[in-house]
Amino acid sequence: MRILVVEDNRTLADGLAAVLRVAGYAVDVVHDGVSADAVLSAESFDLVVLDLSLPEMDGLEVLRRLRAKRNTSSVLILTARGALDERVKGLDLGADDYMTKPFEVSELEARIRVLLRRRAGLHSARVAFGDIELDTTTRTLSAFGQTLDIPARELSVLETLLFRAGRVVTKQAIIESLAGFDEDLSENAVELYVSRLRRRLAPYALTVRVARGLGYYLDRIID
Structure with a gap:
């Protein structure tokens, strides 16, 4: 399974990528919204872990463009922006799940597994x-x-x-x-x-x- 991590905090991005690679996923990382939009236009991913507060292009705009291209990659928003209207906006734009920072890695991994199973049409672990x-x-x-x-x-x-x-x-x-x-x-x-x-x-x-x-x-x- 292939995952794209979109996160401008390089330390956090590298840590997430390392954890997910150990779990057996193929992981790519980008650090700004423009790069994310370009990569998602050219490459296929099973899941995108998407921050919202990104330089150059906001994460919600990345998500809007992704869905406008009818890209069906699962999207897990991972952000410090936890206000209700932000969560609603993200889900309405086509995100599949929403987590706020700080977070527990074990919960993030569990949510990723659920989204990947759902994408594959599976109902059991x-x-x-x-x-x-x-x-x-x-x-x-x-x-x-x-x-x-x-x-x-x-x-x-x-x-x-x-x-x-x-x-x-x-x-x-x-x-x-x-x-x-x-x-x-x-x-x-x-x-x-x-x-x-x-x-x-x-x-x-x-x-x-x-x-x-x-x-x-x-x-x-x-x-």
Whole structure:
């Protein structure tokens, strides 16, 4: 899952990005409204964490422009501006949630998980496919009650496929879910992660299939 943090306090922005990366998200950071508007016009994100008091362009204007372009990225406003009329305005402009500073990181992470599940059309923190189950709260994978040890990058690929189970996921979508715009991740790397995933999933009668020219999708292995 790919997140954009829009925050002019660089210390806070870097701290948030570090926490979210440890949680397994691909995170990009910008520090002003004009940069945010430009990035959101050119890149795709699952979630935007948006401050309102931004230099060069106010966060509410960034949000207004985002929705005017029919961009459906989830938006979590994170700001010191906690007055009721500010919250109402932000929600009316299309924000999905609103938190005021100071805040607890654990609550922010929980709200992000809820928004990402909602975006994927999920109603539970646990996502199952065949005999495997992913707990999106702890980001642990299990099968038959046993936790499976799986590297972070492969787990992120699997999470992207699980969140879109039944649909083909393009290589580009997988790349975007793994890396920010300052990280060069090749299609060959995605193919390597998918190959390793196939070996890990085989004991559970699951595989990652190729839709030629389109991308990948999870499927069951039927004898």
